[in-house]
Amino acid sequence: MKYAIVIEKSETGYGAYVPDLPGCIAVGETIEETESLIREAVGFHLEGLRADGACIPAPTSRAEYVEVA
Numbered sequence: 345m346k347y348a349i350v351i352e353k354s355e356t357g358y359g360a361y362v363p364d365l366p367g368c369i370a371v372g373e374t375i376e377e378t379e380s381l382i383r384e385a386v387g388f389h390l391e392g393l394r395a396d397g398a399c400i401p402a403p404t405s406r407a408e409y410v411e412v413a
């Protein structure tokens with residue numbers, strides 16, 4: 345499964361979240377660190393859902409870029 349992630353710049357570094365997995369977030373000092381941490385967070389999040397017997401949400405979000413003149 346592939347989940348879309350969003351990485352945003354903050355005053356102190358970067359934050360990331362997964363639209364299809366509410367509560368699944370990560371923060372880091374660099375984009376690379378934040379991306380690595382959100383990958384780990386997704387794994388832990390799904391592991392926790394499985395352990396609780398909860399349904400694993402299917403990835404439905406999609407990210408695209410638009411070019412503006």
